[in-house]
Amino acid sequence: xxxxxxxxxxxxxxxxxxxxxxxxxxxxxxxxxxxxxxxxxxxxxxxxxxxxxxxxxxxxxxxxxxxxxxxxxxxxxxxxxxxxxxxxxxxxxxxxxxxxxxxxxxxxxxxxxxxxxxxxxxxxxxxxxxxxxxxxxxxxxxxxxxxxxxxxxxxxxxxxxxxxxxxxxxxxxxxxxxxxxxxxxxxxxxxxxxxxxxxxxxxxxxxxxxxxxxxxxxxxxxxxxxxxxxxxxxxxxxxxxxxxxxxxxxxxxxxxxxxxxxxxxxxxxxxxxxxxxxxxxxxxxxxxxxxxxxxxxxxxxxxxxxxxxxxxxxxxxxxxxxxxxxxxxxxxxxxxxxxxxxxxxxxxxxxxxxxxxxxxxxxxxxxxxxxxxxxxxxxxxxxxxxxxxxxxxxx
Numbered sequence: 001x002x003x004x005x006x007x008x009x010x011x012x013x014x015x016x017x018x019x020x021x022x023x024x025x026x027x028x029x030x031x032x033x034x035x036x037x038x039x040x041x042x043x044x045x046x047x048x049x050x051x052x053x054x055x056x057x058x059x060x061x062x063x064x065x066x067x068x069x070x071x072x073x074x075x076x077x078x079x080x081x082x083x084x085x086x087x088x089x090x091x092x093x094x095x096x097x098x099x100x101x102x103x104x105x106x107x108x109x110x111x112x113x114x115x116x117x118x119x120x121x122x123x124x125x126x127x128x129x130x131x132x133x134x135x136x137x138x139x140x141x142x143x144x145x146x147x148x149x150x151x152x153x154x155x156x157x158x159x160x161x162x163x164x165x166x167x168x169x170x171x172x173x174x175x176x177x178x179x180x181x182x183x184x185x186x187x188x189x190x191x192x193x194x195x196x197x198x199x200x201x202x203x204x205x206x207x208x209x210x211x212x213x214x215x216x217x218x219x220x221x222x223x224x225x226x227x228x229x230x231x232x233x234x235x236x237x238x239x240x241x242x243x244x245x246x247x248x249x250x251x252x253x254x255x256x257x258x259x260x261x262x263x264x265x266x267x268x269x270x271x272x273x274x275x276x277x278x279x280x281x282x283x284x285x286x287x288x289x290x291x292x293x294x295x296x297x298x299x300x301x302x303x304x305x306x307x308x309x310x311x312x313x314x315x316x317x318x319x320x321x322x323x324x325x326x327x328x329x330x331x332x333x334x335x336x337x338x339x340x341x342x343x344x345x346x347x348x349x350x351x352x353x354x355x356x357x358x359x360x361x362x363x364x365x366x367x368x369x370x371x372x373x374x375x376x377x378x379x380x381x382x383x384x385x386x387x388x389x390x391x392x393x394x395x
């Protein structure tokens with residue numbers, strides 16, 4: 001009888017341990033704000049952001065088969081027509097997606113095109129003006145093509161041909177001025193500004209400027225991307241081609257006067273390893289993608305103050321974010337697996353001192369919470385069975 005009582009006591013303690021463990025684990029991992037299709041991203045400054053749903057792959061297009069994409073470059077949104085334009089540089093084409101995320105047009109110099117473009121060699125960046133005209137950077141042709149809203153060819157921006165450079169990025173401000181980032185060797189890169197001539201209707205070069213701070217040497221690195229905020233301030237991402245130029249972001253007003261700069265080379269918060277693209281968020285927040293540094297996306301306030309970054313963990317990969325765009329306060333990220341929506345709680349952004357604090361831990365997978373609930377239920381069931389057995393045996 002003593003042996004039976006001892007066995008019952010051990011069973012009683014073991015089942016109690018299982019129940020308590022299940023309760024504790026369920027308490028630790030169950031987050032009521034985390035839905036089945038949401039994954040909270042780690043942040044180094046308390047930014048609240050979620051990856052929603054799965055990566056949107058590209059569907060089949062009649063007669064063309066699967067429209068895959070190896071890597072995004074830049075994106076532009078045509079608001080009046082509610083369509084997204086994607087510069088697919090690695091496949092030498094322009095993709096047009098409708099409001100439902102379906103590919104409605106493929107402009108390319110190939111048989112896999114709904115809009116044939118025999119003059120096109122590549123498509124590195126794209127922008128849209130207020131009239132719906134499309135400006136598309138073709139680096140190998142060393143020009144910027146102009147297309148009608150129906151994607152028919154109109155002409156080209158007269159980018160000066162230089163033996164040591166080529167156009168790399170493009171943006172359009174609210175005055176329909178076309179800004180072209182032209183990379184030139186030996187630190188002579190610059191931003192070219194074009195405006196349509198009222199009489200001839202052609203694009204005329206208005207001015208150009210170098211995008212380094214005025215108190216520095218005249219060396220300018222690679223103009224990786226250009227965006228324009230709500231006040232027509234021009235934001236330029238500078239990439240390093242030699243040790244003379246850093247990974248930085250520069251801001252100029254609409255009169256092309258330098259305002260401030262942010263970032264530097266490095267992997268700490270507020271620094272960059274390899275900038276790919278820029279975007280403008282609510283309140284003219286400046287957003288910078290850095291696919292080279294563990295696929296991070298950094299945020300800066302309008303005045304250049306660092307606000308934090310998301311991603312940054314090998315376990316929580318933003319899938320090489322090379323394209324950024326904010327639409328209806330939702331951050332669209334173009335990565336190696338397609339398109340992704342990131343829902344950012346913009347009010348969670350706050351000024352942050354740059355530090356060495358790494359992004360937070362990886363979010364606990366949802367299957368862990370499920371396992372905790374299963375363990376808890378099994379433990380409670382065993383507890384009930386043990387109680388019944390105790391009445392019959394351990395008396």
